[in-house]
Amino acid sequence: MNPADLGLPVDVPSTALFTDHYELTMLQAALANGTAERRSVFEVFTRRLPEGRRYGVVAGTGRVLDAVENFRFDSAVLEFLRERAVVDMRTLDWLASYRFSGDIWGYPEGEVYFPGSPILRVEGSFAECVLLETVILSILNHDSAIAAAASRMSSAAGERPLIEMGARRTHELAAVAASRAAYVGGFTSTSDLAAGFRYGIPTVGTSAHAFTLVHDSERDAFTAQVASLGRGTTLLVDTYDVAEAVRMAVEVAGTELGAVRIDSGDLLLVAHRVRQQLDELGATATRIVVTSDLDEYAIASLAAAPVDAYGVGTQLVTGSGHPTCSMVYKLVARAASGDPKAPLTPVAKKSSGGKTSIGGRKWAARRVDAEGVAEAEVIGTGPVPSALADHQLLTQLVKSGEIIAREPLEAVRDRHRAARGGLPLSAMQLSRGEAVIPTEYA
Incomplete structure (x- = not known):
């Protein structure tokens, strides 16, 4: 329960500066060259679980929603950016009216996840989505690790x-x-x-x-x-x-x-x-x-x-030895122009060193066996197979900028208990091992 639910006064500060300097310089350049309004899809995922861990836990989603809602550039924040010459006046004017107006989908808080799981998907213009990268990762990496x-x-x-x-x-x-x-x-x-x-x-x-x-x-x-x-x-x-x-x-x-x-x-x-x-x-x-x-x-x-x-x-x-989940926030699809009707094109980083990504707006589902025990995390970009239609994991959290999925902490806690209970028994072993179920790409 939040203090506001008890009728208590709450001072909610802006979360706009819980970000990295380069988010704003990217914004400035995108506004200047016309790519800022391109429809974009960002996804949060981790390439691997912490060494020896058999599953991850999605936590912090409720705090992410609060952070997105309070991501506002008030006069004090704008003056700080102006004094430091972080961005130019055109960008400051744009930031003054910033309100996230896109959509966010994600694994429900308390759910378990595995390598590659698209635990959060942020959709909107490049400009409004890119600004949220740091604060989202800061919350999810910390809370999910704990x-x-x-x-x-x-x-x-x-x-x-x-x-x-x-x-x-x-x-x-x-x-x-x-x-x-x-x-x-x-x-x-x-x-x-x-x-x-x-x-x-x-x-x-x-x-x-x-x-x-x-x-x-x-x-x-x-x-x-x-x-x-x-x-x-x-x-x-x-x-x-x-x-x-x-x-x-x-x-x-x-x-x-x-x-x-x-x-x-x-x-x-x-x-x-x-x-x-x-x-x-x-x-x-x-x-x-x-x-x-x-x-x-x-x-x-x-x-x-x-x-x-x-x-x-x-x-x-x-x-317990792993203070972060190494989650990343990557652009996986974008439109070729600022036209709202322009189709999305998959994009992905291609590099050596194990940091490649898979492009495309993804869905995720958990395949279970006859007893209802999880046997694979299935991720795809095309149509969802009919056999997995009732086992999809992503749910809409924000629609056109409005938060639609706040829930009591007790419900989140109960969900985690149920999600963990749906894993193979080997998930509970404390000995080092790989992810308890594989990630498959459809």
Whole structure:
């Protein structure tokens, strides 16, 4: 849920300068030579998944729609461009009235993708489409990387909840976007209040080691926390001696103690010892939360441990080793003139070094087997085969400049769960491997 949905005031800044200098210089030259109004089709895709990953996750689409809607060159932005002589006066006049008026199609947010998948298609004049390249890639590359890491962690965690705790490990604005992407990927809550405020994600948190250290004794700290937050709170038990802290925690809060958190040490061993101790003390319903530089591999290694929830920070907000998806935004078709009725001609970069592209306005569909399990990502530029007509992936997001596909974050989260569930079981393996299904070109 956005703050505006709660009736709260929201200051939405322009996103027009979230772009690269050369987008505007291309625009200036295109306006001068008459190619600016040529109807064009740009597509976002990645040539390969990050090494070892078996699927990608589309995330950030909702933020892309917000960015497109707020891509406006106000007086302050125009004055900055004029003072820096970034573009000439003719271009500044054109930018002053910029509003994206084209169409955008894309994979629904939360869907999975594979190499070559046209996860976003932007259609309109060359001038209005080329300006959106940087901001679209900035959002999709970041959010999809976080969501993919979150998805792998969620798969490893099974039904155990995951708490996003990475705000202090990244840029303050990136932290909010990362929390949203993590929620899409399967996390259940966040420690970041800005993410809770902006997107309605459940927020959680109790205390850090500093709270224990500021008191004269661990008992004083536990007593103060329970008095303030109730017996259902989570007490951090590894500041000094874990066994002594667990005993004291139950003594202070009683067997109604909500949870204990372990943030260091051999988590597998310590969790077993703490569970045994809690049970012996009668606190059989007290949960165990573990944190401490977790990633999907550490979470998987704790599958047999008596752990009830995981808190993940650094590895999540850095994409667990893959902080970008290497998505690109390429022109794949354009008209030969500015005539709106001029036919589109496929275009593509042809070069060595693995950076070639396939031209043409594409459709995408996912072929499934008799049990409904995905077996191939099929991409084409011609007519869609009748057998794939009901399995197409692209949906219209923007029509003639108007956003038509906003949706609740919960729906996106549910879609990802369903999309991941439709992949072969090998998609859930954490061992390195190729994409779980092949990409075929029709």
